[in-house]
Amino acid sequence: DIQMTQSPSTLSASVGDKVSITCRASQSVASWLAWYQQKPGKAPKLLIHRASILETGVPSRFSGNGSGTEFSLTISSLEPDDFATYYCQEYNTYSPYSFGQGTKLEI
Amino acid sequence: QITLTESGPTLVKPTQTLTLTCNFSGFSLSTSGEGVGWIRQPPGKALEWLAFIYWNDERPYSPSLKNRLTISKDTSKNQVVLTMTNMDPVDTATYFCAHGSYSHHYAFNIWGQGTMVTVSS
Numbered sequence: 071d072i073q074m075t076q077s078p079s080t081l082s083a084s085v086g087d088k089v090s091i092t093c094r095a096s097q098s099v100a101s102w103l104a105w106y107q108q109k110p111g112k113a114p115k116l117l118i119h120r121a122s123i124l125e126t127g128v129p130s131r132f133s134g135n136g137s138g139t140e141f142s143l144t145i146s147s148l149e150p151d152d153f154a155t156y157y158c159q160e161y162n163t164y165s166p167y168s169f170g171q172g173t174k175l176e177i
Numbered sequence: 178q179i180t181l182t183e184s185g186p187t188l189v190k191p192t193q194t195l196t197l198t199c200n201f202s203g204f205s206l207s208t209s210g211e212g213v214g215w216i217r218q219p220p221g222k223a224l225e226w227l228a229f230i231y232w233n234d235e236r237p238y239s240p241s242l243k244n245r246l247t248i249s250k251d252t253s254k255n256q257v258v259l260t261m262t263n264m265d266p267v268d269t270a271t272y273f274c275a276h277g278s279y280s281h282h283y284a285f286n287i288w289g290q291g292t293m294v295t296v297s298s
Contacts, residue, residue, distance in 0.1 A: 071241075106224075116281070116286045159284070161283050161284055172224070
């Protein structure tokens with residue numbers, strides 16, 4: 071299995087800050103990497119797929135980068151609605167589509 | 178508009194088999210490029226990918242749960258069913274089904290609201 075490791079596990083920040091979350095894969099996943107946002111009691115929401123493609127309707131302050139084994143999610147200027155837990159997921163075709171352990175973004 | 182809704186028991190006993198149904202609309206699993214997956218999340222913990230079924234009936238499973246899982250589809254009913262055998266209290270979780278398609282390179286772009294399953298005697 072491919073293991074996905076996110077860092078940090080918790081990130082404290084303030085409204086207006088620029089923050090980044092890192093996701094590392096135990097082996098190359100090319101660009102088959104997605105980022106999700108999850109709020110308490112809700113289903114995850116797709117933010118980015120194919121490492122850097124912004125899902126329709128997702129604000130442009132979110133961006134994704136990387137390929138191979140190292141990826142990042144950046145929020146350029148935090149807004150109150152962005153405080154949530156973020157997950158990366160690899161989806162290398164026909165392999166188990168592992169999730170990272172999550173990064174909780176808190177005030 | 179794509180929607181997915183999970184249904185099934187809220188409480189199962191240890192050793193029993195869990196059967197969950199995902200009813201969906203807005204796409205067809207007989208259409209090339211479409212797929213549905215199952216993901217679970219224990220209370221306060223991370224997401225765990227369980228299984229996926231493609232339009233062409235390919236069915237990858239989580240290696241750690243492969244022996245206990247079966248995913249199937251009924252294209253006429255727009256349903257995907259997940260069965261998990263030999264349930265244990267550690268399987269207590271919210272179970273989500275989600276849509277994946279070629280257009281999103283099989284990332285999960287639409288999710289159901291999830292269904293909470295508790296395993297307890």
